[in-house]
Structures are given as C-alpha cells and as structure tokens.
Amino acid sequence: MVIQKVMVIGAGQMGSGIAQVCAGSGFEVILNDIKQEFLDRGLSNITKNLSRDVEKGRKTEDEKAVILSRITQSLDIKDAVDVDIVIEAATENMDIKQSIFREIDAIAPKDAILATNTSSLPITEIAAVTERPEQVIGMHFMNPVPVMKLVEIIRGLATSDEVYKAVQEMTVTLGKTPVEVNDFPGFVSNRILMPMINEAIYTLYEGVATKEDIDSVMKLGMNHPMGPLTLADFIGLDTCLYIMEILHEGFGDSKYRPCPLLRKYVAAGWLGKKSGRGFYVYD
Numbered sequence: 001m002v003i004q005k006v007m008v009i010g011a012g013q014m015g016s017g018i019a020q021v022c023a024g025s026g027f028e029v030i031l032n033d034i035k036q037e038f039l040d041r042g043l044s045n046i047t048k049n050l051s052r053d054v055e056k057g058r059k060t061e062d063e064k065a066v067i068l069s070r071i072t073q074s075l076d077i078k079d080a081v082d083v084d085i086v087i088e089a090a091t092e093n094m095d096i097k098q099s100i101f102r103e104i105d106a107i108a109p110k111d112a113i114l115a116t117n118t119s120s121l122p123i124t125e126i127a128a129v130t131e132r133p134e135q136v137i138g139m140h141f142m143n144p145v146p147v148m149k150l151v152e153i154i155r156g157l158a159t160s161d162e163v164y165k166a167v168q169e170m171t172v173t174l175g176k177t178p179v180e181v182n183d184f185p186g187f188v189s190n191r192i193l194m195p196m197i198n199e200a201i202y203t204l205y206e207g208v209a210t211k212e213d214i215d216s217v218m219k220l221g222m223n224h225p226m227g228p229l230t231l232a233d234f235i236g237l238d239t240c241l242y243i244m245e246i247l248h249e250g251f252g253d254s255k256y257r258p259c260p261l262l263r264k265y266v267a268a269g270w271l272g273k274k275s276g277r278g279f280y281v282y283d
C-alpha cells in the first residue's frame with residue numbers, strides 16, 4: 001500500500017496541523033473544509049508556523065514555498081477521487097463524522113484508507129456506515145500537531161493488518177511515534193486526560209481555588225507544561241464537552257459526568273482560545 005496523496009477534511013486547528021506535517025514530509029495534500037473562510041484560516045496558521053521555522057533557521061524560504069505548494073485547497077469532497085488516504089478532522093460529533101464517511105466512501109478510490117482523527121468516538125461505529133470497514137482506522141494526532149510526537153492508532157473491529165501497517169508506516173514518515181490502542185471510549189489519551197481536566201473544572205466550580213491557582217498547582221506541582229484550565233481552552237471547550245459525553249455514555253459511569261460549568265461555557269459560545277474566550281480571555 002503506497003500512500004502519496006492525502007485529503008485532510010476539516011481545516012480547523014487539528015486539520016491544518018495535520019496538513020502541515022503531511023506536506024512537510026513530502027505528501028501531496030488536499031485540505032478540505034465547508035467554507036472558504038475556514039480554509040483561509042487554516043492556511044494562514046500553516047504559513048505562520050512555517051514562517052516561524054524560517055525565522056528560527058529550521059527551514060529556508062524555498063523549503064517553506066515547496067511545502068505550501070504541496071497543499072491544495074478544496075471546498076468539494078469529490079476532490080477525494082484520486083487520493084490514497086483521507087484523514088478526517090472535522091468537528092467531534094458522530095452525526096457529522098458518519099455523514100462525511102458515508103459520502104467519502106462513495107467518492108474515494110476503493111483501495112483508499114479512511115482515517116479519522118476523532119479524539120473519542122468509536123472507530124467501529126464510524127466504519128459501520130461504509131462499505132469498507134476493514135480500511136477505516138483511527139489516527140489520533142495530538143495538539144499542537146507540528147510539536148507533539150504521539151499518534152494513537154486505533155483499530156476498529158474490522159480494521160485489517162495491512163491498513164494498520166500502512167498507517168503505522170505513514171506515522172513514522174511524519175516523524176511521529178505510533179502507539180497501538182484498542183477501540184474503547186476516549187482510547188488511552190482522553191480516558192486519562194479528560195477526567196483530569198473535568199475535575200479541574202469541578203474544582204473551580206466548587207470554589208476550591210481560582211483558575212490561576214488551579215493551573216499553578218498542576219504546572220508547578222506536577223510539572224505539566226500547561227495548567228488543566230489553560231489546556232482545556234487550548235483544546236476547545238466544545239471538544240472537551242463532546243469527549244466527556246462520549247466517556248459518560250460509553251462507560252455508563254457517573255464518574256465521567258461533565259461539569260455543569262463546562263456545559264454553561266459551551267452554551268455561551270465560550271469555546272476557549274479558538275473563540276477568544278474560555279476560562280481565560282484571548283486577544
């Protein structure tokens with residue numbers, strides 16, 4: 001299985017990062033979203049990151065130009081007609097993902113791999129809406145994609161060994177470290193990380209300490225690079241809430257109930273850094 005051409009669906013913070021690392025490793029990339037403004041924002045993030053690499057002497061202007069030239073913008077999912085792999089990084093919502101997979105299954109070449117960057121949704125359930133469940137797999141990058149080394153690779157019930165191997169090899173080509181994980185709610189990363197973040201939100205909700213002090217405890221006391229409330233803002237509070245709901249529903253255990261304060265912030269449109277306000281306010 002040779003992978004050369006990739007379609008990334010969703011040009012948000014994850015999709016743009018995935019497009020950047022794929023293009024940076026020599027893959028031809030089609031970056032797809034539903035609105036031009038999201039593509040513009042994604043491309044502008046990629047350009048900003050590459051310019052920083054040039055400023056820091058890690059890349060030349062020519063290398064930056066070559067990487068950018070490997071990325072084509074797309075507003076039409078039919079552009080997946082000749083790709084080798086699709087990496088879906090749209091909003092964390094099962095209806096949205098299943099509708100994308102249904103559509104892409106009818107368009108992408110029969111031997112193409114359909115991967116999802118979902119942070120918590122069952123791969124098997126996404127695969128079930130396609131005619132090729134053996135070619136559907138989870139490829140879970142971490143945020144910020146250009147920096148973080150891990151990719152969790154999640155096998156659905158039907159994922160073939162050949163597809164797993166191809167995705168594992170691609171991950172290594174991207175300069176990342178693959179870790180194999182079974183298809184359980186939240187996989188490994190978010191099953192452990194998200195309850196900690198949710199507990200930090202409860203700690204704020206119950207008035208135990210201020211947001212700054214909660215973050216300081218985890219930064220200075222546990223050497224985390226970011227406090228949990230800052231990290232929640234960075235991930236996106238909508239994504240955190242979706243993940244907690246998946247854990248709650250998937251395990252049927254009340255210990256995963258999302259904090260009411262998290263629900264309230266999402267309902268208010270306070271989605272974190274990407275919307276300008278979450279636990280903190282951003283310029």
Ligand SMILES: CC(=O)CC(=O)SCCNC(=O)CCNC(=O)[C@H](O)C(C)(C)COP(=O)(O)OP(=O)(O)OC[C@H]1O[C@@H](n2cnc3c(N)ncnc32)[C@H](O)[C@@H]1OP(=O)(O)O
Nearest residue numbers: 049052056119141142143144146147189190225226231235
């Ligand atoms: C929700 C899920 O499903 C799974 C997830 O992804 S959970 C989230 C996982 N991610 C984390 O936990 C991130 C925790 N935070 C960190 O590791 C760090 O704070 C951080 C890497 C984001 C920033 O690091 P920092 O030292 O505080 O800031 P800064 O000095 O600006 O950046 C460090 C480096 O990262 C780079 N960087 C920071 N943000 C970046 C971004 N968004 N895109 C690309 N590069 C970035 C900077 O260029 C810098 O690189 P150099 O040192 O080589 O110049």
Ligand SMILES: NC(=O)C1=CN([C@@H]2O[C@H](COP(=O)(O)OP(=O)(O)OC[C@H]3O[C@@H](n4cnc5c(N)ncnc54)[C@H](OP(=O)(O)O)[C@@H]3O)[C@@H](O)[C@H]2O)C=CC1
Nearest residue numbers: 010012013014015033034038089090091092118119143235
């Ligand atoms: N944030 C994080 O730290 C991490 C997130 N993930 C996962 O990555 C995925 C994306 O998250 P993230 O990048 O943070 O989210 P964002 O909200 O930044 O980006 C999602 C993008 O997908 C677009 N989109 C929605 N529906 C479609 C569609 N039908 N076709 C094409 N594009 C669509 C959205 O447009 P619009 O704004 O109009 O809805 C938006 O531009 C989620 O599954 C998330 O769980 C994985 C690892 C870490």
